[in-house]
Amino acid sequence: MTTPAPDPKPAPTSQPAVPGPPTKHQLALMIWLAVFPTLTVLNLALGHWLGTLTPVVRTFVLATIAVPIVIYGLMPQLHRLRRRLLTRHNH
Template sequence: MSIRTPAGTTRTIPAGPPSRHQLALMIWLAVFPTLTVLNLVLGNWLSTLGPLPRTFVLTTVAVPIVVYGLMPPLHRLRARLLHPAADT
């Protein structure tokens, strides 16, 4: 959100941290498609592994994708949705 100061300058106020429910939704929106794609792409190779190694491989690949690739854009999207006037 942007506000005008008395000096006429514009200052941006951050959206603040997401609520527990917002964060849960954002994580679900990032994790579900990531795991779906990984299972489709690596499914044949993963099917030869046992449950523990399969889970290890999936989490080793999925966590960095979610944390570094998907969550930052989701946080920006949330901020734009909460404060649409800040875009102008």
């Protein structure tokens, strides 16, 4: 009895290629897309109250609120969106 010859083609992988990290320019755009709207909304929502503060204190308050929103809320979403767009583009 003979055994069948092995199939010369490798089995296709079911996992799509995962894109690498964003380039410096992509990351800069992603950060801008997260920071600008966040600061705009915060300024519109808190503008009257922020106007009573000194510029340094106003900047400190804005940064204290905006940084966690951008880092923990918006950047993960933008990374997912970028990954989805690049993965869809490659297929």
